[in-house]
Amino acid sequence: MRIGLLTSGGDCPGLNAVIRGAVLKGVRTHDAEFVGFRYGWRGLVEGDTMHVDRHTVRGIGRQGGTILGSSRTNPFEGEKGGPDNIRKTMSELGVDSIIAIGGEGTLTAARRLADAGINVVGVPKTIDNDLGGTDYSFGFDTAVEIATEAIDRLRTTAESHQRCIVAEVMGRHVGWIALHSGMASGAHAILIPEQPKTIDEICGWVESVRDRGRAPVLVVSEGFKFAGMEDAHSHKGLDAFNRPRLGGISEILAPMIEERTGIESRSQVLGHMQRGGEPSAYDRVLATRLGMAAADSVHQQQWGSMVALRGTEIVSVSIADAVHELNTVPAARYDEAAILFG
Template sequence: MTTVGILTGGGDCPGLNAVIRAVVRTGAKHGFDTIGVRDGWLGLVVGNVEPLTDYSVTGILPKGGTILGTSRTNPFKNEADVQRLRDNIRKFGIDAIVAIGGEDTLGVANRLSQMGVPVVGIPKTIDNDVAATDYTFGFDTAVSIVTEAIDRLHTTAESHHRVMVVEVMGRNAGWIATVAGIAGGADAILIPEIPFDLDEVASHLRARYERGKKFSIVVVAEGARSVEESRLDKKAFKKAREQMSGSIGYRVAREIQDATGLESRVTVLGYLQRGGTPVAFDRVLASQFGTAAANMLAEGNYGKMVALQDNRLVGVPLENVANRIKSVPVDHRMIETARDVGTCLGD
């Protein structure tokens, strides 16, 4: 092996550049040349690549986003794209690929691995929902940003005696909402894994008000759903959300105000959660993932994803993680902690 291609797929995430840097520098010790693939799998479909050297990755460790660009392209949706991708792998002399991404990007990596392409995957998402790894880089940065936002909203909520609803990312899993909600002292946390009853939330907030606590903070994951919505199949749920006025945060705020009479306001943090400089934990974790991936390539240990399990770096078969979601277990210690400190989870 002499040439390694590296790409970043899916949404951007703090720590991606730290991974790229680690792969390039560790690969050089093994005698590898590294080719950066532009814009995820799309770059291999259209042949958009560039050489990466030690100079290329100088100074990128603290930089957010990805110097390679990204996209959500899945070449297996078009057989012609798969053939173009394979042709470009041969054209550019790529002997192996490091694919950095979430469940969809790793799903493509797994299918290529099954076709005989040497691939090593690295888990990436601020949502922390990639299967088989305890943490993904970018998650700690997102939690820090959300926690700071909650801290700032506390003062406004208290000053104006309002309910402040904070909508955070987490379409399929509520890790950000749960951890940041606990860290920020949220009074209610609504996540996809626990269908919420708005009457329960309203009752909890009214009780706080009657005890003299004239404000409340409610953290809502974008994928949170009511008890009624939880009974819908995937197609019906999607249709209901498309017809909903505004996002879930606005709906929850409106329903809380109607049910309690308490003035409610909404903050949707959106892309702020995954932009900007990665915190130290994510820089270190991303660097560890990158060095481990390069070492696995040197060992010929393909078809695996680098994972953090019990504070150890291990290789997990891609077929065990592709297109799978790691949800928050309803008996997780974080859920128990939230309940023990009096946080309402909507059930």
Template sequence: MRIGLITGGGDCPGLNAAIRAVVKHGHGTYGHSIIGFRNGWKGVIEGDVQPLTREHIRNVLPVGGTMLGTARMHPHRVDGGLDAVRATLEAERVDALVVIGGDGTLDAASKVAETGINVIGIPKTIDNDVVRTDTAIGFETAVQVATEAVDRIHTTAESHNRVMVVEVMGRSTGWIAVNAAIAGGAELVLAPEAPFDMDRVERFLRHRHRAHASFSIIVVAEGAVPAAGSSMDYTTELGQFGEIVSGAVSSAVAHEIAERTGFDTRVTVLGHVQRGGTPLPADRILGSRFGVAAVEALQAGRSDVMTALHGESVDLVPISEIAGQVKQVPEELLRVAGALA
């Protein structure tokens, strides 16, 4: 079997572990040949190919990012994109495609599978918002980075009697924000799942600084918004390509706090630092497990399915069932974060 492999969407730690596992298991166990397409679906459309052998994957396990490169392009949204994908796969004699990506990339994978191409998906996203899997490649490392930042910010906040607003990634969900807030001991977390009331935030901070401490840490997901009818006037700022403008909501929140309370308030935006660096063992292991499971799925003749972690097991779920859905932070976890304020 000749297997094609791509990574799409945003990069994250653990991608190279998945690539390595597909190559080692596919080639070493079954004798399959593996090729990679550079820069996600863009590389498939353009026929930008590189071989993947044991030599190419040597020492990549601890390396962040993706050795194949990535791009945010979806073939079903490009004129002639699906036809170009099929033409490239036919020209390269590819029997099946392993697609590593988030919800957008996997949605595209499902559209490609509908054209008759054998596709196996592997979920990766630091946002942890892909449904039907407990977690995805990259999330654990991103939470570690965010938690370490909160830990470090605590010392300067306490030293200077400041309110520190820490913005983390999370356009539609607050998985990183909530987990980092709990693990880092932040006083408040603002997540997209629970629109916030700035009046309540103000009251909380005034009470805390009067009765308990002279500093506070607030972790804010980039997609957090005020509740309807809130006294804070804010509309999510979007960039040229529809992305949320980094630092917009945290700056607005910090401005409101400073204006209302007079407390010295500062902002730290973690941004893309959450995506980079060495993957934790958890992401290396998960990427490796998903890569092996993807090869096994192809060997069993499966297609249009995604590897998924359920408890201690890696299972297969239909890709079509995850398209257009978002896995939100459960109410129980939000309550835990609130209870520890």
């Protein structure tokens, strides 16, 4: 048994712990060998590999990033892409099966390859926690922790100056990081893609906080959109070169709040910091367990499946079932948090 490993898509704390878990479980329990494909599907398509064994994975469970590298290459594109070429490349390299660690695009590609008869197992990876089929995915806890620490810091400055602070966290399509980091840091409002709000509602929260003599702290997902208006990008206008102006939603929102409420307002885009660096203990445990379970899934030939967290258990689910829709924040979870707003 010779298993190919690849990590695809954006960086995520815990990738290395998945790799370590899969390798140690595969080597010790299933007598497997491993090969690493470099830079995601690109390595598979181009046959760009690196040696991976138990020595390679020593101590990496604590490290951010991925020793394999990552990219956003699509395995169905390019001259060497597609199932037939991939099958041939795998055969030449003596690789029987693949563990693909990635987000929605990666898992969808993995499923299509499995449908085409290639032996693939998936491990869900998403900072944003936007994948279905699993309670949480690794990297999310670290992102929430980093965002929370940053918001805690921003808050004291807001209070010293009686300012409003708008902290922008990751979440293009779903608001999980905002929801959790906002609850954890005691934000006065949380704005997420699933729950468009008008600028009036937002300013209502801000003024209510100000009227109690406090400094308003807002947490906003990058993908938040205003209610009853075109999408957020349309607010950004165009720059001198007729291109959409750069900058996140927080950089639009803060001046709007300042203009309407008269409260000095500042924005802070937390950015890539949320997806790099050492994983939290929670994510190290989850990622290690997922990696080990993925090695088991290969051993059991569960092609087209992915490993997932359900309650306290790691289970195997069909990628097709899991990835068909985004894991959005349910209205009940938002309403629960909204009790704390204002």
